[in-house]
Amino acid sequence: MKTAKIPEVTIMRLTTYSRYLLQLKESGKKITSSREIAEITGSTSAQVRKDFAYFGEFGVRGVGYDVDKLYEAISNIIGLHRNWQVAIIGAGHLGGALLAYSGFGDRGFHTAAIFDADPSKVGTEIDGLKVADITDFEKITAKEKIDIAVIVVPADKAQKVGDMVVASGIKAILNFAPVVLSAPTDVEVRNVDLSTYLEILSYNMLVKGL
Amino acid sequence: MKTAKIPEVTIMRLTTYSRYLLQLKESGKKITSSREIAEITGSTSAQVRKDFAYFGEFGVRGVGYDVDKLYEAISNIIGLHRNWQVAIIGAGHLGGALLAYSGFGDRGFHTAAIFDADPSKVGTEIDGLKVADITDFEKITAKEKIDIAVIVVPADKAQKVGDMVVASGIKAILNFAPVVLSAPTDVEVRNVDLSTYLEILSYNMLVKGL
DNA sequence: TAGATTGTTAATCGATTAACAATC
């Protein structure tokens, strides 16, 4: 893998391209082009080629890209063929929804455990998985070799939960609580606030006077 | 409101700042600084000041920012004090989770309707709201004056649903289906793919060799 | 050869950061 610093937006777009390529592959199409990929993924052909260029050469000049080969190449780059073990912390509505969301499994993410602190939830089953007690977090995540923790607890609990995750040695956190988590630099943290998306939409509507 | 083109990342950060300011306000603190805001929101003080500068002057040199005034100013900029009417399309796990998510309500987004095409779901209640039949979409959204449609249907249904939303005259769509929706340019569309966040995390772990 | 499309370079655009005068 090249070591040139790769923009994060490039990785985001690669995931979109890969989804589209899988579709194409399944439809039986053999060849595609940067123009076609751009059209369907809302990018530009120059952007698509540039994104690929960070990682090597995958096409044939004058011809285009072999769909199967390109899909394999991109999948490998973004680690799609690996199996990542995921733990969800918080068995509320959103936690349950993420657990049930098949989209994660399709992309190699396997939710192996879900935790909650509420005794009335611990022991119940969601989508075939038993809710574990948060106090057993370290024991269970070690056993299940968890790679990524998904935090879906109320805002005021999030940092404490984050600290616990860090202490357990897990190196990646996806946080849906509306809080900016602080963590050591060797831990990958992604803070996603769902309200923000609505706010950007509404801001844009305000500006455009819609 | 100034018309200089404002970066979207600035709007995203403003929503984060506003959340932190509300916290500060509720804790009774009166004065804050760009340094403090930056620290807690994972930004830099120059960034914070620059973000504010797009919209005016909100602080006092040598002193800092009045928490209450700054919170009000930012809230107005991003339209936080408005009431936005939201419709959710898709009464599955994620749809239900978004409906139950109080974070939206706190930020001025009121979910007035939830739709599904599945007859076994139509008429049932989720979180006190009756699931409506998707065929009544236009009638109900007109009556409820819906501003924003949230699409939470399977990927293969998303574009058709998007077309229906556009036809109804709604000007903003938040799409959680893993598909890039196409829509006229006068409709604000935001495509959010939850798997992408996991993929970026796993990619970063691969690169760092964690 | 003519037409098509890649990979790559250079030009452009835009966002972040550093630095500092203005101000309290």
Added chain:
DNA sequence: TAGATTGTTAATCGATTAACAATC
């Protein structure tokens, strides 16, 4: 005045776009 912090400008950094030689 000395210390602090803003608002703003200029410098830097990084990403996108345009253009085109290389190639089939």
